[in-house]
Amino acid sequence: MTNEVGPLTGSCSCGSTCYELSSQPMIVHGCHCRWCQRESGASFAVNALIEADRVTITKGEVVETLVPSQSGAGQRFSRCPTCQVTLWTNYLGMRGGLGEVVRFIRAGTLDDPDRFPPDVHIFTSTKQPWVTLPKDVPAFEEYLVIKDIWSPESLVRRKALHEMVGTESP
Numbered sequence: 001m002t003n004e005v006g007p008l009t010g011s012c013s014c015g016s017t018c019y020e021l022s023s024q025p026m027i028v029h030g031c032h033c034r035w036c037q038r039e040s041g042a043s044f045a046v047n048a049l050i051e052a053d054r055v056t057i058t059k060g061e062v063v064e065t066l067v068p069s070q071s072g073a074g075q076r077f078s079r080c081p082t083c084q085v086t087l088w089t090n091y092l093g094m095r096g097g098l099g100e101v102v103r104f105i106r107a108g109t110l111d112d113p114d115r116f117p118p119d120v121h122i123f124t125s126t127k128q129p130w131v132t133l134p135k136d137v138p139a140f141e142e143y144l145v146i147k148d149i150w151s152p153e154s155l156v157r158r159k160a161l162h163e164m165v166g167t168e169s170p
Contacts, residue, residue: 008022008023009058009110012060014082014083016081017057017082018058019057019058021050021055022054022055023050027154028120029047032044032121032131035070036123043131044128048104048116050105051161052102055103061081062080065077069092073093073099075089075091086106086109088105089103098158118137120144124139124141125141
């Protein structure tokens with residue numbers, strides 16, 4: 001895939017597993033919840049949400065690990081089998097039943113992560129106190145109201161996913 005500034009590709013640390021995105025993500029979250037802090041080992045996780053069928057493994061494979069989640073439904077981590085870097089996750093308890101069809105790409109695994117700063121910061125009630133958020137990016141103490149933040153194009157894509165899995169788009 002190419003776009004106005006080149007392909008959207010990514011990989012693990014060792015280069016054994018590579019992937020490509022066939023479109024821009026629907027949205028990029030900076031998530032500051034304690035679960036993301038623990039899972040990433042960082043002050044927050046940056047996730048680029050994209051339809052699973054728009055992610056292609058171009059080299060190698062992933063191994064999947066089920067990890068507990070706050071919802072109780074679990075979160076599936078897709079990792080390089082060699083270096084164990086998480087490339088994306090699927091939130092199995094995701095609102096609206098979209099857990100299998102939306103991947104949360106770990107933006108830091110993209111070859112050009114500078115292109116994907118967060119569109120929104122969520123769960124800032126538990127952000128690290130030394131993290132300063134940009135004033136021009138929406139931020140929410142808990143989760144966001146999707147219809148108020150997502151772009152019209154991304155809302156259309158999200159609606160199509162709901163139709164595909166047979167659920168209502170909240």
